[in-house]
Amino acid sequence: MAGVEDIVERVAASTGLPPGVAARVVDDVLAFYRTPAEEYVRQRHRELQAEGRKNPEIFPLIAAELRGRLVAAPVLSERQLRRIVYG
Structure with a gap:
């Protein structure tokens, strides 16, 4: 399974977002799905x-x-x- 860093790199590469922005997007999505x-x-x-x-x-x-x-x-x-x- 890919780590969060791998996901951030993939999002940044596929969208052209800077790594910091991609990291915030990934964190937001993960937080949504971690909600009990x-x-x-x-x-x-x-x-x-x-x-x-x-x-x-x-x-x-x-x-x-x-x-x-x-x-x-x-x-x-x-x-x-x-x-x-x-x-």
């Missing part, structure tokens, strides 16, 4: 509510997003998602 599922669910729920969406639409959308994450989160039911958000 519970934190991602809470954050995404807040974002979707701010858009005016309601829970019957939000929870299936979040469940689908979790299935598509690069590092797959566990399969969570709507009930489990609600418990993460509301306790």
Whole structure:
């Protein structure tokens, strides 16, 4: 598996970004994918509510997003998602 330095070099070479900028981009992407599922669910729920969406639409959308994450989160039911958000 490539190390972070290898990824930074590849991003810099393929995009023409300076190495410092490429490193910040890679760090940002890695931070996004390192976000624990519970934190991602809470954050995404807040974002979707701010858009005016309601829970019957939000929870299936979040469940689908979790299935598509690069590092797959566990399969969570709507009930489990609600418990993460509301306790």
